[in-house]
Amino acid sequence: xxxxxxxxxxxxxxxxxxxxxxxxxxxxxxxxxxxxxxxxxxxxxxxxxxxxxxxxxxxxxxxxxxxxxxxxxxxxxxxxxxxxxxxxxxxxxxxxxxxxxxxxxxxxxxxxxxxxxxxxxxxxxxxxxxxxxxxxxxxxxxxxxxxxxxxxxxxxxxxxxxxxxxxxxxxxxxxxxxxxxxxxxxxxxxxxxxxxxxxxxxxxxxxxxxxxxxxxxxxxxxxxxxxxxxxxxxxxxxxxxxxxxxxxxxxxxxxxxxxxxxxxxxxxxxxxxxxxxxxxxxxxxxxxxxxxxxxxxxxxxxxxxxxxxxxxxxxxxxxxxxxxxxxxxxxxxxxxxxxxxxxxxxxxxxxxxxxxxxxxxxxxxxxxx
Amino acid sequence: xxxxxxxxxxxxxxxxxxxxxxxxxxxxxxxxxxxxxxxxxxxxxxxxxxxxxxxxxxxxxxxxxxxxxxxxxxxxxxxxxxxxxxxxxxxxxxxxxxxxxxxxxxxxxxxxxxxxxxxxxxxxxxxxxxxxxxxxxxxxxxxxxxxxxxxxxxxxxxxxxxxxxxxxxxxxxxxxxxxxxxxxxxxxxxxxxxxxxxxxxxxxxxxxxxxxxxxxxxxxxxxxxxxxxxxxxxxxxxxxxxxxxxxxxxxxxxxxxxxxxxxxxxxxxxxxxxxxxxxxxxxxxxxxxxxxxxxxxxxxxxxxxxxxxxxxxxxxxxxxxxxxxxxxxxxxxxxxxxxxxxxxxxxxxxxxxxxxxxxxxxxxxxxxxxxxxxxxxxxxxxxxxxxxxxxxxxxxxxxxxxxxxxxxxxxxxxxxxxxxxxxxxxxxxxxxxxxxxxxxxxxxxxxxxxxxxxxxxxxxxxxxxxxxxxxxxxxxxxxxxxxxxxxxxxxxxxxxxxxxxxxxxxxxxxxxxxxxxxxxxxxxxxxxxxxxxxxxxxxxxxxxxxxxxxxxxxxxxxxxxxxxxxxx
Numbered sequence: 001x002x003x004x005x006x007x008x009x010x011x012x013x014x015x016x017x018x019x020x021x022x023x024x025x026x027x028x029x030x031x032x033x034x035x036x037x038x039x040x041x042x043x044x045x046x047x048x049x050x051x052x053x054x055x056x057x058x059x060x061x062x063x064x065x066x067x068x069x070x071x072x073x074x075x076x077x078x079x080x081x082x083x084x085x086x087x088x089x090x091x092x093x094x095x096x097x098x099x100x101x102x103x104x105x106x107x108x109x110x111x112x113x114x115x116x117x118x119x120x121x122x123x124x125x126x127x128x129x130x131x132x133x134x135x136x137x138x139x140x141x142x143x144x145x146x147x148x149x150x151x152x153x154x155x156x157x158x159x160x161x162x163x164x165x166x167x168x169x170x171x172x173x174x175x176x177x178x179x180x181x182x183x184x185x186x187x188x189x190x191x192x193x194x195x196x197x198x199x200x201x202x203x204x205x206x207x208x209x210x211x212x213x214x215x216x217x218x219x220x221x222x223x224x225x226x227x228x229x230x231x232x233x234x235x236x237x238x239x240x241x242x243x244x245x246x247x248x249x250x251x252x253x254x255x256x257x258x259x260x261x262x263x264x265x266x267x268x269x270x271x272x273x274x275x276x277x278x279x280x281x282x283x284x285x286x287x288x289x290x291x292x293x294x295x296x297x298x299x300x301x302x303x304x305x306x307x308x309x310x311x312x313x314x315x316x317x318x319x320x321x322x323x324x325x326x327x328x329x330x331x332x333x334x335x336x337x338x339x340x341x342x343x344x345x346x347x348x349x350x351x352x353x354x355x356x357x358x359x360x361x362x363x364x365x366x367x368x369x
Numbered sequence: 370x371x372x373x374x375x376x377x378x379x380x381x382x383x384x385x386x387x388x389x390x391x392x393x394x395x396x397x398x399x400x401x402x403x404x405x406x407x408x409x410x411x412x413x414x415x416x417x418x419x420x421x422x423x424x425x426x427x428x429x430x431x432x433x434x435x436x437x438x439x440x441x442x443x444x445x446x447x448x449x450x451x452x453x454x455x456x457x458x459x460x461x462x463x464x465x466x467x468x469x470x471x472x473x474x475x476x477x478x479x480x481x482x483x484x485x486x487x488x489x490x491x492x493x494x495x496x497x498x499x500x501x502x503x504x505x506x507x508x509x510x511x512x513x514x515x516x517x518x519x520x521x522x523x524x525x526x527x528x529x530x531x532x533x534x535x536x537x538x539x540x541x542x543x544x545x546x547x548x549x550x551x552x553x554x555x556x557x558x559x560x561x562x563x564x565x566x567x568x569x570x571x572x573x574x575x576x577x578x579x580x581x582x583x584x585x586x587x588x589x590x591x592x593x594x595x596x597x598x599x600x601x602x603x604x605x606x607x608x609x610x611x612x613x614x615x616x617x618x619x620x621x622x623x624x625x626x627x628x629x630x631x632x633x634x635x636x637x638x639x640x641x642x643x644x645x646x647x648x649x650x651x652x653x654x655x656x657x658x659x660x661x662x663x664x665x666x667x668x669x670x671x672x673x674x675x676x677x678x679x680x681x682x683x684x685x686x687x688x689x690x691x692x693x694x695x696x697x698x699x700x701x702x703x704x705x706x707x708x709x710x711x712x713x714x715x716x717x718x719x720x721x722x723x724x725x726x727x728x729x730x731x732x733x734x735x736x737x738x739x740x741x742x743x744x745x746x747x748x749x750x751x752x753x754x755x756x757x758x759x760x761x762x763x764x765x766x767x768x769x770x771x772x773x774x775x776x777x778x779x780x781x782x783x784x785x786x787x788x789x790x791x792x793x794x795x796x797x798x799x800x801x802x803x804x805x806x807x808x809x810x811x812x813x814x815x816x817x818x819x820x821x822x823x824x825x826x827x828x829x830x831x832x833x834x835x836x837x838x839x840x841x842x843x844x845x846x847x848x849x850x851x852x853x854x855x856x857x858x859x860x861x862x863x864x865x866x867x868x869x870x871x872x873x874x875x876x877x878x879x880x881x882x883x884x885x886x887x888x889x890x891x892x893x894x895x896x897x898x899x900x901x902x903x904x905x906x907x908x909x910x911x912x913x914x915x916x917x918x919x920x921x922x923x924x925x926x927x928x929x930x931x932x933x934x935x936x937x
Contacts, residue, residue, distance in 0.1 A: 038536050038623035041630070041656070045611035051791040051814055051830055066656055224542045227518075227525055358518040363546040 034076035044069035096144025102136035104201030145211040148284035157299035165195045169333045175309045195269045197256040205248035213241040231357040249273035271341035278348040285361045298344040373404045375572035379583035380412035383421040399871035407431045444510030454514045457500035462527035464494040465627040466537040494631040502559045511560045515553040540620035548624045558585040570594040581606035584636045597885045603646035605653040607633045634658040641881045647816040670870030676804035679781040691722045692783030695798050696729040697737045706789040712837035722763045725779040780805035785843050791830045803861035808850040810839045824857035
C-alpha cells in the first residue's frame with residue numbers, strides 16, 4: 001500500500017522513512033498493545049492515549065481510529081501467554097510470630113508464679129496474669145493469619161469453655177460427692193492448669209498452621225482451572241492442617257503437664273483445642289455464623305450438665321443427675337467436656353470441609369492481598 | 370414549569386473533593402427554578418470524611434451510598450429466590466461470555482441479521498440486569514448473593530459453555546473470582562433502596578452526570594417507573610475502563626470489557642438524550658451503539674468573568690513573549706516546545722518564553738527538572754549590557770506568585786499562547802486563552818481543532834519546526850494576532866460559557882419532560898388536579914423510521930416472492 005495522500009515533495013528532499021506498508025510499522029510500534037488486546041476498542045483507546053487521532057489514521061488510509069484499530073486487531077497475532085505469575089503469598093512476619101507466642105509464655109509464667117506465692121499476693125498475681133494473657137491474646141488475634149472480621153457473641157462461650165476446662169472437672173467431682181466446700185484451691189477441687197497453659201501456647205502453632213493453609217490454598221487457587229479441581233485439592237489440605245494442629249496441641253499438653261507436674265488431660269485439651277482452632281479458621285475466612293452457634297451450644301450443654309447435678313439435690317429431682325453421674329462413674333469426669341467439645345469439633349469440621357473448599361471463601365483473602 | 374430532577378453522580382457533586390463538582394454545582398445553581406434531588410455515590414472513606422459543598426435551597430434532598438463497601442442486609446435466600454438469582458446471573462454471565470453477533474457500530478441491521486429464536490445479546494444482558502434488580506427490590510440480600518459460590522459457579526458454567534469467546538474459555542479460578550468480585554462492585558447500585566415511589570420514582574427525570582455506575586440507578590428508575598434518563602458524559606466511561614484496566618489476564622479483561630460495553634449500550638439505548646462533552650466522546654458513544662438522533666453535544670461551560678478584563682484590553686501584552694500555561698507532565702511535550710523556541714529565537718532573537726504551571730505528580734516533577742536543564746543547555750543566560758545581570762529567555766513560573774496572581778494574568782503576559790501537547794482531552798487552557806482574546810498556536814490533538822475552529826493556528830503534534838513557523842508568523846504580524854484573538858474570544862463566549870451550558874441543559878430537561886407521558890396528575894394545595902400544568906405530550910411510541918409494518922394499501926404492498934422462487 002503506497003501512501004498516495006502524501007503531498008508532492010520538491011525534488012531533492014529525501015523521501016520520508018516509510019515502507020510500503022505503513023500499518024506494519026505502527027503494528028510493530030504498538031506490538032504489545034495489539035497482541036494482548038481482547039477487542040479492537042481496547043487498541044483504539046490505547047492508540048488515542050498515545051496521541052493517534054483521526055487525522056493520523058487518515059495517513060494510514062483509514063476513516064477513523066476505530067477502523068485503524070480493527071485492522072491492527074485483525075493483523076496482530078494474538079497469543080495467550082501463560083497466566084501472569086501469581087503474586088507471592090505473604091511471607092511470615094516476625095511481628096505476629098512473636099505476638100502469638102506471648103499468651104502461652106505469659107500464662108505459663110503466671111502459673112509458675114502462682115505456685116510460689118500465697119494469700120493476698122497470690123490473688124493479685126492471678127488477676128495481673130489473667131489481664132496480661134487477655135491483652136496479649138487480643139493482640140495476637142488482631143494481626144497475622146489469625147486476624148479476621150469481628151465476631152461478636154463468641155467471647156463469652158469461649159471464656160466458659162476455657163473456664164470449664166480449667167475448673168469443671170474438679171467441680172463436677174466435688175458436686176457429685178456433695179461439695180464443693182472450699183474455693184478451687186484445695187485437694188477436693190483441683191485445677192487442671194496444664195490444659196490452660198497448653199491451650200494458650202497452642203496459639204503459636206494455630207497461627208502457623210493457618211498461615212500454611214492460606215499459602216497452600218493460594219497456590220492451589222492459582223493453579224486450578226475448574227472449581228471442582230480446587231475443591232478436591234483443598235479438602236486433604238484442610239484435614240492435614242487440622243491434624244497438624246492436633247499433633248501440636250498433644251505435644252504441648254504433654255510438655256506443660258511435665259513442666260507443671262500434673263496428669264495430662266489429653267482428651268479435654270485436644271477436643272477443645274480442635275474446636276477453637278476450627279472456629280477461628282472459619283472466622284478468618286469470613287464465616288462467623290456457624291462458629292458462634294456451635295460455641296454457644298457447646299457452652300450451654302456444659303452449663304446444663306452442671307446445673308442438672310446441682311438441681312438433683314432438690315427433693316424429687318434426683319433423676320436429673322443420673323446421666324451425668326453415669327458418665328462420670330463409667331468413664332472419668334473429663335468425659336463430659338471431651339464429649340461435648342469433640343462432638344462440636346466434628347460438626348465444625350464437616351462444616352469447614354464444605355465451606356472452605358469453595359473458591360469464593362478465599363476470594364476475600366485474595367482481594368486483600 | 371417546575372421540573373424535579375434526580376441528579377445522579379459518582380464520586381462527584383456534593384462531595385468537596387469530587388471530580389465533576391464544579392460543573393454540577395454551576396448547573397444546580399444556574400437552574401434555581403427547578404428542584405433537584407441529588408443521588409450520589411461516594412468513592413472512598415476519605416471522600417466522605419471531607420464532607421459536602423454548601424448546597425443551594427433548590428436541592429431538596431441528598432441521598433448517598435458508598436461504592437467502596439457493601440453492607441449485608443442479612444437476608445438469606447430461600448430455595449426459590451436462590452434459583453431466581455442463579456437463573457438471572459447465569460443469563461448475565463452468558464451474555465458476557467458469548468461474542469456479540471453484531472459488532473458495535475454496525476447495529477443498524479442487527480435486528481434482521483439475528484437468527485430467529487436466539488434473543489439479541491443486548492436484550493439478554495438487559496433482561497438479566499433488570500431481573501437481578503427486581504429480585505433485589507423484592508427480596509433484598511443481593512449483595513451476599515453476588516459474593517456467593519453460586520455466582521462464581523454460574524460464571525464458570527458460562528465460560529465453559531459452547532459458543533463462549535476464546536479468552537473466556539481460558540478463564541482460571543482466580544480470574545473467575547476477580548470477575549465475580551468486580552461484578553459485585555459494579556452491581557452495588559442494584560442493592561440500594563432508592564427505587565421506591567417516594568425515592569427515584571418521585572422525580573420527573575434522571576440526569577446522570579457520568580456514564581457507567583452513576584447511570585445505573587437512572588436505568589432502573591426508567592425500568593421501574595418510566596422516569597426518562599438523560600446521560601452526560603464528558604469522558605466516556607468505557608474508554609476510561611480500557612485505559613485503567615489492571616494488568617490482569619485476558620479472560621478478566623475480555624469479560625469486564627464485555628460487561629462495560631453492554632452496560633454502556635443499554636444506557637445509550639434507554640436514555641432519552643445523551644450529551645457528550647465533545648466530538649471525541651461523541652464518536653465513542655456512536656461506536657458503542659448510541660443512536661445519533663439522541664446525541665446532543667453540550668460543551669463544558671467555563672466561567673468567563675475572571676478573563677473579561679484581560680479579554681477586553683490588549684494593553685498589557687508584551688509583543689515578544691510566548692506563554693505556555695498548564696500542568697507540567699510528559700504528555701504536554703514541553704521538550705518539543707523548547708526545540709521549537711530555539712528555532713524561533715534564530716528568526717526573532719528578542720523573543721521570550723514563559724512556562725507557567727506546576728508539576729503534576731512525581732513524574733511531572735522529574736519532567737519539569739528535565740525541561741529546566743534542557744532550557745539551560747539550549748539558551749545561555751543573556752543580559753542587556755555588559756554591566757547588567759543576565760537572565761534566561763525561558764522562565765518557569767507558577768500561578769499564585771506576586772507576578773502572576775491569577776491565570777488571566779498569565780495569559781495577559783504574552784502576545785501568543787502556545788499549546789504543545791501530544792495527548793489532550795478537552796483543552797481547558799486553550800479555552801481560557803481564547804476567553805482572554807489571545808492568538809493561539811496549538812497542536813492537533815484531542816478536541817483542539819473542534820474548540821479552536823479556525824480562530825487560531827493548529828500544527829501537527831511532535832513537529833517543532835511547524836510550531837516555530839506558526840509562532841514566528843504570529844509574532845511578526847500584530848494585526849493578525851489581534852484579529853485572531855478577537856475572533857477566538859467571540860467564539861469562546863458563544864460556545865464555552867457557563868450560560869450556554871446551563872441553557873442547553875435547561876432546554877433538554879424541558880424537551881425530555883415534554884416527551885414523557887404524564888405519570889401522575891399535578892395537584893394544587895387543596896388536592897384538586899391543576900389543568901394545563903404539564904405540557905401536551907409530543908411523543909410517538911416507537912421510532913418513526915422503524916421497519917415496522919405500517920398500513921399500506923394492498924396494491925402498494927411489495928409482492929411476496931416465495932423463498933424457493935428466489936433461490937432458483
